[in-house]
Amino acid sequence: MSHADRGDAYKPSRFNVVTRAEAGGLVIYNSMRGSIFRITPPTDDRVHDLLHNRNAVLRRDEDQGELFDALLDRGFLVDADHDELAAAEEVSARRKNRTDVLDLIIMPTEACNFRCHYCYEDFALGRMLTSVREGVRNLVRERHAATPLRRLTVSWFGGEPLVAFEVIEELSAFFLSFCEENGVEYSAAVTTNGYLLTEDVARRCLDLGITRYQITLDGPRDAHDASRYLIGGGRTYDTILANLDGMAALSDDFHVTLRTNFTSENDARVPELIDELARHFSGDARFDAIYRPVGEWGGPQDAETGAHSGKEAELRKLELCSHAADHGLSHGDDRMLRPHGSVCYAASPWSFVIRPNGVVNKCTVALRDERNAVGLLREDGDLGLNAERMGLWVDTDDTSDSGCQTCFFRPACQGAACPLVRLEEERRPCPPHKVWIGPTIETYAAMARRTARSKAAAG
Ligand code: SF4
Numbered sequence: 001m002s003h004a005d006r007g008d009a010y011k012p013s014r015f016n017v018v019t020r021a022e023a024g025g026l027v028i029y030n031s032m033r034g035s036i037f038r039i040t041p042p043t044d045d046r047v048h049d050l051l052h053n054r055n056a057v058l059r060r061d062e063d064q065g066e067l068f069d070a071l072l073d074r075g076f077l078v079d080a081d082h083d084e085l086a087a088a089e090e091v092s093a094r095r096k097n098r099t100d101v102l103d104l105i106i107m108p109t110e111a112c113n114f115r116c117h118y119c120y121e122d123f124a125l126g127r128m129l130t131s132v133r134e135g136v137r138n139l140v141r142e143r144h145a146a147t148p149l150r151r152l153t154v155s156w157f158g159g160e161p162l163v164a165f166e167v168i169e170e171l172s173a174f175f176l177s178f179c180e181e182n183g184v185e186y187s188a189a190v191t192t193n194g195y196l197l198t199e200d201v202a203r204r205c206l207d208l209g210i211t212r213y214q215i216t217l218d219g220p221r222d223a224h225d226a227s228r229y230l231i232g233g234g235r236t237y238d239t240i241l242a243n244l245d246g247m248a249a250l251s252d253d254f255h256v257t258l259r260t261n262f263t264s265e266n267d268a269r270v271p272e273l274i275d276e277l278a279r280h281f282s283g284d285a286r287f288d289a290i291y292r293p294v295g296e297w298g299g300p301q302d303a304e305t306g307a308h309s310g311k312e313a314e315l316r317k318l319e320l321c322s323h324a325a326d327h328g329l330s331h332g333d334d335r336m337l338r339p340h341g342s343v344c345y346a347a348s349p350w351s352f353v354i355r356p357n358g359v360v361n362k363c364t365v366a367l368r369d370e371r372n373a374v375g376l377l378r379e380d381g382d383l384g385l386n387a388e389r390m391g392l393w394v395d396t397d398d399t400s401d402s403g404c405q406t407c408f409f410r411p412a413c414q415g416a417a418c419p420l421v422r423l424e425e426e427r428r429p430c431p432p433h434k435v436w437i438g439p440t441i442e443t444y445a446a447m448a449r450r451t452a453r454s455k456a457a458a459g
């Protein structure tokens with residue numbers, strides 16, 4: 001729509017955040033578009049005047065026409081009669097009503113070769129049963145026969161999924177050929193501790209279509225080895241780093257997210273890890289880093305892990321992200337600010353966790369909670385879903401929460417950042433980056449500026 005075709009009255013979007021940056025200027029963010037901009041003086045005051053009053057009715061003024069149009073094009077201004085609440089409702093409904101996608105989080109085993117200090121799993125189930133593997137294949141066939149799938153996404157999770165690599169190989173071979181024959185887009189990811197990801201295994205994973213990897217390192221060698229050790233206590237850091245170097249030597253297209261869980265005990269050591277990882281992977285766009293405060297994840301060790309949350313943990317997370325970006329390890333966290341970016345997979349009706357014994361879950365954390373056992377996969381592919389339990393995960397969101405309906409972050413979160421929090425604590429699961437949105441967007445805007453500058457300097 002050209003500007004001439006639009007109405008002549010406008011208003012600031014209700015999904016805007018406008019904040020003064022400590023470094024000067026203004027940072028603006030819109031959650032319907034997921035865009036963040038830093039506005040420098042003297043334009044910052046004019047933008048502030050246009051956006052700060054959500055109830056204002058604005059008219060395009062020729063004096064500042066270009067600026068006005070830029071804000072309109074980027075969704076910071078909308079037509080005065082545009083129903084933004086209905087638009088947000090549509091975003092959420094479109095996600096939930098999709099029938100052309102299937103996301104499977106598959107646990108080929110719950111066994112693990114590690115015993116991390118803070119782990120919440122109980123390693124109760126071993127390798128996936130043959131009948132369950134057949135059930136997975138039939139589930140995909142049946143889903144596609146009922147309504148053609150456009151996309152199948154598989155995430156291998158555990159335990160340590162690579163401990164049962166033959167299950168991954170067997171099922172991946174099926175997914176690849178089924179999707180190829182039926183014109184379904186296929187993508188696969190693995191969350192692994194990285195210890196068994198030798199160059200040979202990485203090569204085989206890539207051949208099986210696994211292109212996204214999440215691997216955790218919890219600090220420099222001694223700090224990591226103190227929290228992420230083998231059963232029986234063996235060290236793991238050097239092997240994981242050597243495996244990552246092996247991956248970096250490959251010429252394939254893939255993405256590795258290097259995750260660091262930090263607590264009040266190890267967080268002072270994380271910059272040393274960043275420095276070391278930067279020496280290995282800086283400038284390789286296939287590697288990036290994310291940082292997560294260790295929350296209370298339901299394991300027996302919660303009380304002693306130094307778990308921390310709240311503003312202090314969130315600000316520390318931003319500092320670590322920023323430090324990593326300064327060292328050439330880009331980060332992927334700003335995706336959480338985009339539409340759908342903060343919605344947990346458990347909240348979508350087309351996402352299922354399949355455990356080795358066929359139990360179907362929604363959440364990968366509350367593995368011992370019976371409300372999370374929403375079905376039992378049969379060999380013929382029937383998920384045996386319990387509608388009432390499914391509803392606990394997919395319907396407790398912005399549709400039933402008036403606070404969420406008017407929230408500036410609604411398109412990104414949809415009241416569904418963590419259905420488990422609603423179940424357990426009966427409260428809104430506002431994610432920390434929404435609660436501390438000012439420092440979050442300020443940090444990301446500064447990082448983007450520094451990255452753009454260094455790219456320009458590199459020619
Ligand atoms: S429901 Fe909450 S705890 Fe469970 S997987 Fe989602 S975000 Fe994690």
Ligand code: SF4
Nearest residue numbers: 404407413415429430
């Ligand atoms: S849970 Fe919180 S952040 Fe998410 S939509 Fe509701 S009020 Fe907003």
